[in-house]
Amino acid sequence: MVETWVDTPLQVVVLNTVYWVDGTLTGNTVYWVDGTLGYPGSGTKHCLLGRWYTWIPLQAVTVMSEKSTSTAGTRMEDEVPTEIKLMTDKRSIDVYLKLLESGSEKKRDIRLVVVGKKGAGKTSLIKRLFGEDNTDVTSTNGIEIHKIKCKAMSDDGIWNKLDGNYEETETNARLLKEYEEKLQDKGTTEEPVESHIAIKDNTPATNFDESKKSGTVYQQPKIMTPLVTTDSQVEPSLTTESQVEPQVTLQQQNQSIEQAKMDIEAMLKSNIDFHDKEEYATLLLWDFAGDEEFYHTHQTFLSQDAMYLVVTKLNEADDSNAQALFRLWIDSIHCYSRLEEQNIISDDKTTSDDLDPPVVIVGTWKDAVTLEADTVEEACRKRLSVYTENLADDERGHVRSEYFISNKEDDHSVFQQIRRDIINLARRMRTWNKDYPLKFIQLEQRLQEKKKELPIITYQEIKHISTDTPKPLSKEELILFLEFHHELRSLVYFKDLPENIILDTQWLSDAFKCIVTARKFQATCSTKNQKRME
Numbered sequence: 455m456v457e458t459w460v461d462t463p464l465q466v467v468v469l470n471t472v473y474w475v476d477g478t479l480t481g482n483t484v485y486w487v488d489g490t491l492g493y494p495g496s497g498t499k500h501c502l503l504g505r506w507y508t509w510i511p512l513q514a515v516t517v518m519s520e521k522s523t524s525t526a527g528t529r530m531e532d533e534v535p536t537e538i539k540l541m542t543d544k545r546s547i548d549v550y551l552k553l554l555e556s557g558s559e560k561k562r563d564i565r566l567v568v569v570g571k572k573g574a575g576k577t578s579l580i581k582r583l584f585g586e587d588n589t590d591v592t593s594t595n596g597i598e599i600h601k602i603k604c605k606a607m608s609d610d611g612i613w614n615k616l617d618g619n620y621e622e623t624e625t626n627a628r629l630l631k632e633y634e635e636k637l638q639d640k641g642t643t644e645e646p647v648e649s650h651i652a653i654k655d656n657t658p659a660t661n662f663d664e665s666k667k668s669g670t671v672y673q674q675p676k677i678m679t680p681l682v683t684t685d686s687q688v689e690p691s692l693t694t695e696s697q698v699e700p701q702v703t704l705q706q707q708n709q710s711i712e713q714a715k716m717d718i719e720a721m722l723k724s725n726i727d728f729h730d731k732e733e734y735a736t737l738l739l740w741d742f743a744g745d746e747e748f749y750h751t752h753q754t755f756l757s758q759d760a761m762y763l764v765v766t767k768l769n770e771a772d773d774s775n776a777q778a779l780f781r782l783w784i785d786s787i788h789c790y791s792r793l794e795e796q797n798i799i800s801d802d803k804t805t806s807d808d809l810d811p812p813v814v815i816v817g818t819w820k821d822a823v824t825l826e827a828d829t830v831e832e833a834c835r836k837r838l839s840v841y842t843e844n845l846a847d848d849e850r851g852h853v854r855s856e857y858f859i860s861n862k863e864d865d866h867s868v869f870q871q872i873r874r875d876i877i878n879l880a881r882r883m884r885t886w887n888k889d890y891p892l893k894f895i896q897l898e899q900r901l902q903e904k905k906k907e908l909p910i911i912t913y914q915e916i917k918h919i920s921t922d923t924p925k926p927l928s929k930e931e932l933i934l935f936l937e938f939h940h941e942l943r944s945l946v947y948f949k950d951l952p953e954n955i956i957l958d959t960q961w962l963s964d965a966f967k968c969i970v971t972a973r974k975f976q977a978t979c980s981t982k983n984q985k986r987m988e
């Protein structure tokens with residue numbers, strides 16, 4: 455079972471993964487990364503030299519090195535997100551590829567932005583997509599940002615909103631997934647077992663609750679040797695100073711160990727269901743206010759990697775203001791076209807006429823459409839074509855599908871179909887299921903915690919937080935992390951404003967709302983917007 459002693463009896467390689475072996479005998483309970491509990495006499499899996507220990511996975515060294523040799527040459531630039539390819543500093547691509555080499559996980563994020571005129575029914579639609587009651591919706595003030603967990607392979611009709619705890623559990627799942635997969639792949643069964651870590655819905659994970667009761671205290675896990683190092687272990691830098699891994703003091707090292715210990719405990723205790731075979735995606739949804747006063751602030755939240763639902767009232771198709779606002783949104787989205795990738799044709803992805811970002815047009819108030827054709831469907835089609843008939847060909851290239859719905863009267867199957875469509879579109883996007891650096895996930899996890907205390911922090915603070923992670927980011931990697939996440943709109947970072955990095959984008963939206971709705975600004979904003987619209 456034990457393949458190699460890495461360093462003293464405190465680290466051991468098992469199934470290609472390096473484990474920290476707790477130096478203290480922990481009684482009868484042994485925890486394994488797949489969540490099972492081991493007991494003396496129940497087998498040999500957890501037994502080490504006749505004693506029972508808590509093993510904590512640290513690093514898949516063998517697998518990592520296999521990965522480096524087998525994939526280093528083959529890691530193609532198409533693994534690099536477009537946001538990074540488009541950065542002015544072309545070294546970003548190499549930095550990102552190097553980050554992937556140090557460990558990666560698949561990323562499945564869906565970014566959905568819902569736009570349209572005030573009162574079009576955006577919030578009502580979102581509530582129906584969440585399976586919530588929409589009888590008492592109120593006009594959206596600013597932007598509401600929702601985070602949802604959804605199944606990526608099949609649609610059971612449920613999108614679960616992620617609260618703070620869910621967010622942490624999800625990050626834990628992503629961090630643990632790597633280890634779990636390796637254990638499964640190299641397990642004792644002859645057939646490789648396909649398994650994915652997933653987050654359980656609300657039900658507490660009884661295994662881990664029991665483990666809490668046992669009162670086991672994990673001893674300090676040793677941090678991966680290549681990362682917390684003595685001077686002699688620091689790899690000599692061949693390039694610029696900024697690429698050097700941050701120097702770690704003894705005090706920082708102790709803090710890191712403490713933090714790593716807490717992380718691992720939190721991960722093992724969180725509601726992760728290791729046996730759930732479903733693949734999950736995280737859906738981030740922006741519900742924009744339709745008030746024209748907010749349009750300038752909305753630009754901050756638009757991104758080229760998002761998917762857009764453009765909502766428009768079918769019963770207002772003849773209204774010139776409604777048409778102008780519909781065009782305004784299509785124009786705004788078109789500004790985010792990926793020009794450099796337009797002509798790339800892939801068998802199962804986009805066709806030559808498809809442009810990103812994808813747009814789904816949702817015509818609402820179907821119940822208020824007067825029947826001027828044979829069928830309601832035909833009448834709705836005519837109404838919607840009034841909005842779309844003057845779109846230029848390239849603008850039309852964004853439109854993937856059209857729906858005619860009533861948020862009031864349609865049954866749930868209509869909204870289930872829209873949900874399915876959204877997931878299917880997401881699965882065809884270039885960003886889907888791409889490798890994503892584990893180092894980034896670790897920092898994301900820390901920043902999620904920080905966000906609860908502070909919506910806005912300084913670069914120095916983030917740097918400090920990164921230094922405390924088991925795999926600290928170098929200066930260059932940290933800047934890349936911030937710039938990349940700014941492009942994704944998951945935080946707001948401007949290089950020349952390092953004192954003000956906004957972690958909580960909902961907070962920023964609320965701040966905009968306070969400014970936009972302040973009485974003294976209202977008159978001028980409206981006049982300006984009116985002029986612009988003219």
Ligand SMILES: Nc1nc2c(ncn2[C@@H]2O[C@H](COP(=O)(O)OP(=O)(O)OP(=O)(O)O)[C@@H](O)[C@H]2O)c(=O)[nH]1
Binds near residue numbers: 744
């Ligand atoms: N009859 C009918 N009423 C609808 C439909 N969709 C929304 N409404 C009503 O229209 C009103 C506005 O709906 P919202 O969902 O708040 O519209 P919104 O686009 O989010 O509006 P803002 O947040 O102000 O931009 C509410 O009273 C809804 O009940 C629909 O399909 N049919």
Ligand SMILES: [Mg+2]
Binds near residue numbers: 593743744
């Ligand atoms: Mg709304």
